[in-house]
Amino acid sequence: MKKIIGIIFLSVLLLQVAGSYVYFIVRLSGIRSEMREQLKHKPDEELTLLTLSPEEFRKSKVDDHEVKVNGKMYDIARIVVTENKVLVYALHDEAEDNLLALLNEIVKRSSKDKKPVPSQLIQLLSLMFIPVEEQVLQNCRILYTHYTGYSETIISFTCTIDSPPPRG
Numbered sequence: 001m002k003k004i005i006g007i008i009f010l011s012v013l014l015l016q017v018a019g020s021y022v023y024f025i026v027r028l029s030g031i032r033s034e035m036r037e038q039l040k041h042k043p044d045e046e047l048t049l050l051t052l053s054p055e056e057f058r059k060s061k062v063d064d065h066e067v068k069v070n071g072k073m074y075d076i077a078r079i080v081v082t083e084n085k086v087l088v089y090a091l092h093d094e095a096e097d098n099l100l101a102l103l104n105e106i107v108k109r110s111s112k113d114k115k116p117v118p119s120q121l122i123q124l125l126s127l128m129f130i131p132v133e134e135q136v137l138q139n140c141r142i143l144y145t146h147y148t149g150y151s152e153t154i155i156s157f158t159c160t161i162d163s164p165p166p167r168g
Contacts, residue, residue, distance in 0.1 A: 050088040
């Protein structure tokens with residue numbers, strides 16, 4: 001039962017930490033598949049014609065299906081290569097632009113946050129819950145002092161001997 005509760009607790013923590021990035025990846029793959037479906041049925045008149053030099057095309061190419069021109073993402077329908085020009089028939093992907101802007105804003109805000117981590121959280125994360133020793137000694141006193149500095153811990157042992165005093 002304790003294992004299940006621990007797994008659920010860790011899953012909730014991981015979902016909170018990585019949830020927005022998981023959403024971003026899932027949404028981005030959905031947007032890309034939707035745009036590829038739209039490109040199959042669009043005539044050339046409804047596509048944007050981008051005229052680029054071979055060097056500009058190489059620099060603006062994101063992957064085999066996308067280019068980024070003037071800060072905008074375009075999904076490529078087809079490419080016509082001539083001697084000194086590359087004609088790219090593409091469709092502007094506003095949904096992907098908005099999603100990338102959202103991710104950029106999230107990263108920018110998190111990097112601007114200069115508040116220190118609360119000391120209570122540091123104490124919680126630096127506590128030792130599992131003893132290092134494999135056996136527990138009897139008649140021992142353990143002094144454990146926990147400081148809030150990044151996991152600075154002092155452990156000292158004082159053991160008494162369970163035997164009678166020596167005979168003289």
